[in-house]
Amino acid sequence: MENMIKVFVIDRDDNRHELDAPTDMNMNMMELCRSYDLPVEGTCGGMAMCASCHMYVLSSHKLTERSEDEEDMLDEAFFVEDNSRLGCQIKLASDLDRIEVKLAPVG
Amino acid sequence: MIQTDILIVGAGPCGLFTVFEAGLLKLKCHLIDSLPQPGGQCSEIYPKKPIYDIPAYPTILAGDLTNRLMEQIKPFSPGFTLGERAEVIEKDDEGQFIVTTNRGTKHRAPIIAIAAGLGCFEPRKPPIDNLESFEDKGVEYIIKDPEFYRGKKVVISGGGDSALDWTNFLADGVASEVTLVHRRTSFRGHPDSVQKVMDLAEAGKINLVTNSEVVGISGDGNLQSVEVKHKSDGIRSIETDHWIPLFGLSPKLGPIGEWNLNISKNAIEVDTLDYSTNVPGIYAIGDINTYPGKLKLILCGFHEATLMVQSAYKRIYPDKNLVLKYTTVTGKPGI
Numbered sequence: 001m002e003n004m005i006k007v008f009v010i011d012r013d014d015n016r017h018e019l020d021a022p023t024d025m026n027m028n029m030m031e032l033c034r035s036y037d038l039p040v041e042g043t044c045g046g047m048a049m050c051a052s053c054h055m056y057v058l059s060s061h062k063l064t065e066r067s068e069d070e071e072d073m074l075d076e077a078f079f080v081e082d083n084s085r086l087g088c089q090i091k092l093a094s095d096l097d098r099i100e101v102k103l104a105p106v107g
Numbered sequence: 108m109i110q111t112d113i114l115i116v117g118a119g120p121c122g123l124f125t126v127f128e129a130g131l132l133k134l135k136c137h138l139i140d141s142l143p144q145p146g147g148q149c150s151e152i153y154p155k156k157p158i159y160d161i162p163a164y165p166t167i168l169a170g171d172l173t174n175r176l177m178e179q180i181k182p183f184s185p186g187f188t189l190g191e192r193a194e195v196i197e198k199d200d201e202g203q204f205i206v207t208t209n210r211g212t213k214h215r216a217p218i219i220a221i222a223a224g225l226g227c228f229e230p231r232k233p234p235i236d237n238l239e240s241f242e243d244k245g246v247e248y249i250i251k252d253p254e255f256y257r258g259k260k261v262v263i264s265g266g267g268d269s270a271l272d273w274t275n276f277l278a279d280g281v282a283s284e285v286t287l288v289h290r291r292t293s294f295r296g297h298p299d300s301v302q303k304v305m306d307l308a309e310a311g312k313i314n315l316v317t318n319s320e321v322v323g324i325s326g327d328g329n330l331q332s333v334e335v336k337h338k339s340d341g342i343r344s345i346e347t348d349h350w351i352p353l354f355g356l357s358p359k360l361g362p363i364g365e366w367n368l369n370i371s372k373n374a375i376e377v378d379t380l381d382y383s384t385n386v387p388g389i390y391a392i393g394d395i396n397t398y399p400g401k402l403k404l405i406l407c408g409f410h411e412a413t414l415m416v417q418s419a420y421k422r423i424y425p426d427k428n429l430v431l432k433y434t435t436v437t438g439k440p441g442i
Contacts (some may be wrong), residue, residue, distance in 0.1 A: 051357075065112065072295040075289075076231055
């Protein structure tokens with residue numbers, strides 16, 4: 001399907017979800033998870049101000065670098081690893097087809 | 108006991124605007140908020156962010172929105188209980204609600220308007236097993252009185268202004284030893300504060316431990332040491348009297364969850380006729396409520412506040428007729 005990619009999300013109970021994600025709606029990973037009712041709060045609405053969309057990128061897809069805001073926010077998160085990202089900062093695009101992420105533990 | 112007409116839980120934009128609409132009907136309001144300043148998320152999380160969807164403002168900074176709301180409600184002299192969390196709600200013999208905060212402050216009103224947004228801002232607690240058993244026994248999340256740390260060994264965790272400022276302050280002849288632990292090597296605070304911390308570290312006046320985080324705490328009743336794990340160098344123990352984790356605040360529904368209200372996905376269900384909850388006399392407006400079609404927008408909360416206040420008036424004065432008067436007719440508002 002045009003403008004659609006596959007995204008795999010492992011939730012906090014280790015269940016693997018296969019999501020169909022649009023690349024032409026300016027959507028990010030946080031919004032995608034929420035639209036599928038996955039347990040991502042998205043408290044701040046996507047401003048990189050809450051870390052509730054903290055996830056680990058398991059596949060080797062190349063993403064844009066973490067911004068300063070994202071780094072700052074990850075400073076206030078826990079269980080941060082090298083592959084940690086804020087879902088709201090990952091824009092869905094065609095080169096992310098078959099990306100796999102795991103939701104990080106929350107508080 | 109503080110007596111008022113409408114007790115507003117939450118002093119964010121919707122709670123603040125409620126004071127205005129209530130004031131037009133000559134109803135007095137008092138607000139409770141766990142933050143030390145009004146404005147809710149707008150003042151606490153994103154004061155410098157521009158908001159583009161407040162009617163009549165092509166752009167307005169969240170902090171400025173708070174200031175303008177405070178100015179708008181000033182003529183109505185609302186009362187504020189800040190830095191305290193609404194905990195317990197009871198009803199007295201005359202049918203009025205009594206809300207007590209976590210500091211014991213009591214408020215009495217016939218109407219409660221819950222405008223708590225996403226919930227009560229609480230310090231982010233690091234995921235350490237026995238953390239709670241050391242709270243107030245060496246672990247603190249807020250520094251209320253720096254004198255408390257005089258002559259003591261202190262470990263501070265964090266990378267922002269709070270951590271930097273307190274490190275600088277306590278290292279200046281207050282604490283006997285200050286250690287600052289941060290996960291990265293770069294800090295995100297004010298450049299002057301960062302520089303000061305670097306200078307102190309170089310002069311040997313503080314221990315600066317970067318690329319590290321506290322992963323364990325221990326002590327005999329009271330805190331005696333923290334375990335600090337370096338990214339690559341393993342774990343070591345640092346003796347300390349206090350550990351102050353400063354990882355910012357995050358909102359939690361909190362005690363409101365126990366108030367016998369119908370809650371769905373951390374939001375309070377309301378009737379869109381007047382934003383009343385399942386408990387007569389208690390309303391919920393703004394991000395804290397939910398109903399079919401709900402949008403979590405400030406401007407929606409403003410509308411909900413306006414309709415809610417009309418209903419509140421009819422509950423307080425069931426025998427009086429309410430006539431909608433435009434402010435263009437009544438003139439500049441004020442009691």
